[in-house]
Amino acid sequence: MTLWQELGLPDDMLNFNAKLCDLQQQLKQEAPRAKPIISLKKAQALMKEEKPLLAEGFEVDKEVFTRFFNAFLELLYEMRPQISGELDKISKQVGASLWENLLKGISNNETDLNDIIAETGVNRDILRFIIKNALSPFIHSAAENLNKYIDHDKWGKRFCPVCGENAGFAYLEAKTGKRHLVCVRCSTRWPFQRLVCPNCGSNERQRYFSLPNQSSYQVHVCDQCKLYLKTLVMEHIQEDRDFFRHDLETFALDLLARKEGYLQASHLA
Numbered sequence: 088m089t090l091w092q093e094l095g096l097p098d099d100m101l102n103f104n105a106k107l108c109d110l111q112q113q114l115k116q117e118a119p120r121a122k123p124i125i126s127l128k129k130a131q132a133l134m135k136e137e138k139p140l141l142a143e144g145f146e147v148d149k150e151v152f153t154r155f156f157n158a159f160l161e162l163l164y165e166m167r168p169q170i171s172g173e174l175d176k177i178s179k180q181v182g183a184s185l186w187e188n189l190l191k192g193i194s195n196n197e198t199d200l201n202d203i204i205a206e207t208g209v210n211r212d213i214l215r216f217i218i219k220n221a222l223s224p225f226i227h228s229a230a231e232n233l234n235k236y237i238d239h240d241k242w243g244k245r246f247c248p249v250c251g252e253n254a255g256f257a258y259l260e261a262k263t264g265k266r267h268l269v270c271v272r273c274s275t276r277w278p279f280q281r282l283v284c285p286n287c288g289s290n291e292r293q294r295y296f297s298l299p300n301q302s303s304y305q306v307h308v309c310d311q312c313k314l315y316l317k318t319l320v321m322e323h324i325q326e327d328r329d330f331f332r333h334d335l336e337t338f339a340l341d342l343l344a345r346k347e348g349y350l351q352a353s354h355l356a
Contacts, residue, residue, distance in 0.1 A: 100338070105335075108329070114158065114224045115223075118155075134238070134248065140233045140236065141249060152221055163216075177207075181209060226250050227272075239278065240277075243278075255269065255272070260321060284309035284312060286352045298343075303319060304318070305318045316351075316352060
């Protein structure tokens with residue numbers, strides 16, 4: 088019996104997450120390979136200032152982004168027909184005349200859509216969901232290009248050294264107990280102290296829980312700041328492990344943590 092079945096979660100949620108993962112994986116393969124965005128010298132300067140390497144923006148191909156945007160829009164039409172009215176609004180209102188401003192914001196690593204939402208009346212959460220997912224393959228490609236500039240062992244921050252997203256996952260090396268934080272957005276990983284909360288820095292009131300028959304997955308919580316971090320105990324480290332998929336496949340653990348009053352740090356970025 089799966090974790091989803093144990094908790095009585097609906098199959099359509101599992102199916103939606105599975106299709107979302109598959110689409111992300113497909114589009115990551117189709118995304119244009121990122122060209123060098125910044126020099127080594129600039130990267131070192133940003134690291135010294137404790138800023139992520141994409142802090143000053145990155146290139147987005149308008150045509151490809153539009154295709155990715157429509158792909159996630161179609162996924163929502165298929166899997167969430169109950170919001171088709173809101174999707175129609177986005178499809179009709181967020182048209183070519185708005186792409187220039189939208190892509191300008193994205194290129195500055197921002198998705199502040201207040202003006203667009205005020206002008207069109209589209210649903211903020213749905214639009215953000217589509218944009219975030221359509222943008223992800225570009226960020227992932229940029230991260231593959233930029234990780235070579237980073238001294239991961241010296242980073243030690245709660246947020247990703249590439250894209251600035253707060254860590255959304257972690258894994259423990261089973262043999263050594265060493266902890267690594269993971270950016271679900273761009274797949275960057277970096278070491279972090281095991282018994283310290285990545286959010287508030289406290290080394291007190293730290294604990295974790297897991298579920299029967301699911302001991303490889305843990306939920307680490309901080310009772311100081313009330314944030315949690317899902318963690319995978321790995322017997323063998325796999326560099327190509329898809330933590331975006333892990334994050335969605337363990338959504339049941341998010342529900343349990345939230346039920347206990349904890350929030351996820353990556354949602355605060």
